[in-house]
Amino acid sequence: MAEHATHDQHAEAHESHGTGFYWMVGGVLAVITAIEVAIFLVKDAIGHELFLAILFLLSIAKGVGVVMYFMHLRGDARIFQLVFIVPFTLAVTLCLGFLTIFSHHVGIAG
Amino acid sequence: MSATSHAHDEAGQAPLVGSLGVDSRKLGLWAFIGSETLFFTALITTHLIFYARTKATLAASGMLAHLDPKHYLGINLTTVLAAILLASSLTMVLALAASKSKEWAKFRFWLLATIILGSSFVLGQAYEFTHLYHEGLKLAPQYVFEGETVKSLFGVTFFVMTGFHGLHVTLGVVWLIAVYFKVRRFAASPENPMDVELVGLYWHFVDLVWVAIFTLVYLI
DSSP: OHHHHHHHHHHHTOOOOOHHHHHHHHHHHHHHHHHHHHHHHTHHHHOHHHHHHHHHHHHHHHHHHIIIIISOOTTSOHHHHHHHHHHHHHHHHHHHHHHHHTOTTTSTTO | OHHHHHHHHHHTOOSOBOTTSSBHHHHHHHHHHHHHHHHHHHHHHHHHHHHHHHHHHHHHTTOHHHHOHHHHTTTHHHHHHHHHHHHHHHHHHHHHHHHHTTOHHHHHHHHHHHHHHHHHHHHHHHHHHHHHHHHTOOSSSEEEETTEEEEOSHHHHHHHHHHHHHHHHHHHHHHHHHHHHHHHHTTTOTTHHHHHHHHHHHHHHHHHHHHHHIIIIIIO
């Protein structure tokens, strides 16, 4: 138990990055946002499915960047990862479930 | 117990480490963020459901162009708002790094930048809401628009969802200001880095929510 506590205390100190690293992450996130907007502007040319797929991938990348590097969840104590990732997974599952249930195609609204 | 005390001596933090070996305040904030994730997911999901359900009806009656924000606001304003919030996340993490290295002048600069960017976001959203309201989007399930009665929960779900996010940003700005003055008043307090880290976690979370709203509501 003591060993476990010590591990978490070390983990809580989490990875320490220099300010240059944060500028780099911020730059990457800005570029991703610019690509998202660019894709939105040409969405008619690339098709709806491809537009959605690219947009979701970019948004997930942006979210992961914020959570892992700005919120320092990467390398932080596992208990923090647990109390965030469990409700997040539940939230995504519920969202997809409800969108399916109320979908015009297969759900009760169809 | 001795391990806990030792950890505090090293980190220079206040003795608030619980039995799990982590700072209780930080654990509480992560748990709060987890619950907020569910809260905002509920709001976003409700909005998406009602948007999809009313879109066809409104488009058939020619009302969609008036009721969908991106049709007459474009995404220019929301892109600027997204950039502002993203930049504020960067300044926030730079403020945290400065507080950990006890560079207080840099810390004050980056935290003030975060406060200014956050306030700019709130002002931008207030402008957007005012514009949308005058264009016809209302916080009501039924209203008259250009002589025609419109039944749609789109306005309600849109304003409630983005309004709650704006409220969170506003509370975040108040929290940032409180931390700014607290650190300025008690510069030698060993709790300062953790205080900054806690408000930083909250601030990055409201940025994260906007990442989701920007994609799911404004771009799709």
